[in-house]
Amino acid sequence: MKATPSLERCWPGIRAEALQAVATVFERDCGQQEQSLARASQLLDLLHAQGFRSREVKEWLAETGLGAAWNAALDGGRPRSVAPYLAPLLAGRTADVLSGSGTLTSALARTADVDAYERVGAYPTEPAVQTRPLDALWDMGTGVYDTALFATVLHHEPDPALLVERVLITLRPTRLAVVENCLSDTVSNEFHDFMDAFFNLCLNDFAVDCPGEHRTIEGWLDFLGQYGDARLVHQLKDVTGIPFPYEIFVVDLGPGDEE
Incomplete structure (x- = not known):
């Protein structure tokens, strides 16, 4: 992900769209009422830097509990x-x-x-x-x-x-x-x-x-x-x-x- 020139060209627009949208999911569906925007910013920056298959990103999702909470929202809600x-x-x-x-x-x-x-x-x-x-x-x-x-x-x-x-x-x-x-x-x-x-x-x-x-x-x-x-x-x-x-x-x- 991080190595593709096309993504680099599009990244500012993607981040601008994704930041509030992901923060809304965190706040509304994942129990992150107080840190939703900061957490969304962290996740997007990690994805941009490390890529979708990165162990670091997956560990961050596990440690914050957001991976389990997001999947629970998708599976149940x-x-x-x-x-x-x-x-x-x-x-x-x-x-x-x-x-x-x-x-x-x-x-x-x-x-x-x-x-x-x-x-x-x-x-x-x-x-x-x-x-x-x-x-x-x-x-x-x-x-x-x-x-x-x-x-x-x-x-x-x-x-x-x-x-x-x-x-x-x-x-x-x-x-x-x-x-x-x-x-x-x-x-x-x-x-x-x-x-x-x-x-x-x-x-x-x-x-x-x-x-x-x-x-x-x-x-x-x-x-x-x-x-x-x-x-x-x-x-x-x-x-x-x-x-x-x-x-x-x-x-x-x-x-x-x-x-």
């Missing part, structure tokens, strides 16, 4: 922030495509019929729910799932259209539900990439790509609109453990849209 808004949008039986840790699937399953699918070996820890290999999804056939859910998934895919189109051709759902973190005037692509790398390479060690497939709200509506009637349903500004908003989209598929 984030699903509780999102599930009440997302669950009512899941029509019929739902396939949670690339379900990650399974914590959101678990929260959704309290009120919705949801099955989790993930790539084998993507996550080093046991998921929170029974999770099937993604390859098993391609054998399910049509008519099994009414909704396909992509929860903060598509921006991690080098070719998100390839994944969406395979789901549509194989499963023929009637609805897509998509959760994303969108670019805006106050949230840049560089900040998103920085936080993706921090979450996946430093706070945890997940085999998840960070190809930077972020889009604005309008960009996601254009992308999703090629598959059906796409609309933005919710903007969630305060998602526990997350330093930027979540947006929830649905795409209703008319006759022939899933071809």
Whole structure:
């Protein structure tokens, strides 16, 4: 991280965006009401100097307790922030495509019929729910799932259209539900990439790509609109453990849209 010229050029802007956003997570979600800004500044400076995979940064997160507190917020608080808004949008039986840790699937399953699918070996820890290999999804056939859910998934895919189109051709759902973190005037692509790398390479060690497939709200509506009637349903500004908003989209598929 510290050796890349492109990062050095972008670093002042990334730090300016990240400082208050990370401090807000520390104060709101990690019990750091009095030291949130100072702690956020320390973390960012360590990441800039040492890199995402640095032992020093991981030790700092452990010694301060912020690593455990942030993961607890992500595992427990984030699903509780999102599930009440997302669950009512899941029509019929739902396939949670690339379900990650399974914590959101678990929260959704309290009120919705949801099955989790993930790539084998993507996550080093046991998921929170029974999770099937993604390859098993391609054998399910049509008519099994009414909704396909992509929860903060598509921006991690080098070719998100390839994944969406395979789901549509194989499963023929009637609805897509998509959760994303969108670019805006106050949230840049560089900040998103920085936080993706921090979450996946430093706070945890997940085999998840960070190809930077972020889009604005309008960009996601254009992308999703090629598959059906796409609309933005919710903007969630305060998602526990997350330093930027979540947006929830649905795409209703008319006759022939899933071809």
